[in-house]
Amino acid sequence: MKLGRLAASILLGAVLLTTTRAQQPQQPRRTQVLIVVDGLRPDYVTRDVMPRVDALGRRGIVFTAHHSVFPTVTRVNAASIVTGSYPETHGLLGNEIYIPSVSRTRVLDTGERGDLEAVERAEGKLLTAPTLGEILQANGRKLAGISSGSTGSAYLLNHTVSGGALFHTDYTLPKALAPKVLSVLGPPPAHETPNDPQNERAIDAYLKLCVDDLKPDVTIIWLNDPDGTAHANGIGAPLTRKSLMLVDGAIGRLEDGLRARGVLESTNIIVTSDHGFSTETGELNLQKLVEPFARKLDEGSNDIVVAEGAIYLRRPDASRVSAIVAALQQRPEVGAIFTRDGVDGTLSFAVARWNHARSGDILVSANWTGKANAAGFKGTTTQEGVAGHGTSSPYDVHNALIAAGPDFREHATSSLPTGNVDLAPTLLRLLGITPPSSMTGRVIVEGLRNGPIAGSQTKGTRVVQSAEGTYTLEAHFSIVGTHRYLDYTEVTRR
Secondary structure (H helix, E strand, C coil): CHHHHHHHHHHHHHHHHHHHHHHCCCCCCCEEEEEEECCCCHHHCCCCCCHHHHHHHHHCEEECCEECCCCCCHHHHHHHHHHCCCHHHHCCCCCEECCCCCCCCCCEECCCHHHHHHHHHHHCCCCCCCCHHHHHHHCCCCEEEEECCCHHHHHHHCCCCCCCEEEECCCEECHHHHHHHHHHHCCCCCCCCCCHHHHHHHHHHHHHHHHHHHCCCEEEEEECCCHHHHHHHCCCCHHHHHHHHHHHHHHHHHHHHHHHCCCHHHEEEEEECCCCCEEECCCCCHHHHHHHHCCECCCCCECEEEECCEEEECCCCHHHHHHHHHHHHCCCCEEEEEECCCCCCCEEHHHHCCCCCCCCCEEEEECEEEEECCCCCEEEECCCCCEECCCCCHHHHECCEEEECCCECCCEEECCCEEHHHHHHHHHHHCCCCCCCCCCCCCCHHHECCCCCCCCCEEEEEEEECCCCCEEEEEEEEEECCEEEEEEEEEEEC
16 A cells, blocks of 8 residues: 555656646757858948848947958858868868869869869868868758858858758759749849849748758858949949848848747847958059969960969979069059968968968968048958959958847947857857867857956067068957957058
8 A cells, every 4th residue: 555655656746747847938949040241341330221230239249350361252251151260271262263183274263163063073172171061960960051142152151061951042952952942932033233132032041941941050141242232333332332221121031030930039140241341443463463474384374373362383483483472562552462481571371371282372462551432431452343352451351240149248349359260169169069170260258148258369460571671561460369360461662
């Protein structure tokens, strides 16, 4: 009888415990969404132009010293965002690259998925560092990439499609998901300027395919405005301003969609950009400047290849490298010059974190000024075009970073330097995953609710000068612990 009562008592206790647990509210699963607004300068985010993004920053935290990775171009930064490392580690060196194993004469466009796949076939690896998607998959998690940008920049978000998915206007990976994408989102709209239809489709892909169905742990959404609009129309132009307002509305709709689904409070939202932006004045033509130094090879092609700001000598020739550098140092449209071993008056590739087996012989940045354009936006470069990026100017280097959500500080700002290389390790920390040693970025602990509120930084400068003393080049850095960020370079001539 006593044993019966004891068994009944144990059973009753188990029932009560189960009931108590069932009555306890379940903590929602926290997810991360990183929104990359292509070409978003920090000064674009104002209450009148981008009220939703501005409000996101006011409820969360704004980082006022965020850094793009140099060269400050889209695909370099896409690779740095997903690997948490610099070009010296991941090996994606520019928007244009020269890979002799693919073609000895042709420069590859990393905006084209086909060219990136050609690198994969020839080299065995596209990126020489593990990606966020691969790391998440190894830990039983999923990454989704969504993009309205180029086929190449989208591909870099999750090119191995590790345990997740990739949604682009022109393609879906894995391909088995394509019929569902078409049934849920309908046919993809054509590109426009501003590219609002494709940007809005990217938001729909997140809400309807990711939040409602795939449920990835991390989603990266790449919106290709204002970049595409500003390149053609200029910084501060009415159409560029319109593109910013449309992107702001799209991000607001994302927030509203999460709120309607009851998951906004369990979602960390990070808004950043790949680079800043400058007005272009058009004096620099690097190809033309190096042509006098080129020689013909037996098959008739030149032995010098120019890929964006990189100069490759197909035959080793230290004396010609020095001669090209000396000529470039005399040109006022040329800014910072980098070489592998630091030829007189140049900074080493190590300073730019560009020292990789795929690197060229010389890396050149266009010169810049702090002059304002007609719309009042500061920053010009000598590149060809209307407006763009890619240089080591502070207006190209410094870009936006805003975060809000359950794991980030509220109503805060931080002036500690951060960079695009810090995003992947921070996302991993939010998921309780230790970042691998390949990630040279740092966890942005000062932005987290349980992180230190204050920190310290130091400033550093490196100065080099040509042998004649007519060209002086300075590199300026911000330093947090062992992490160094390139703020800008500055050239003076006499």
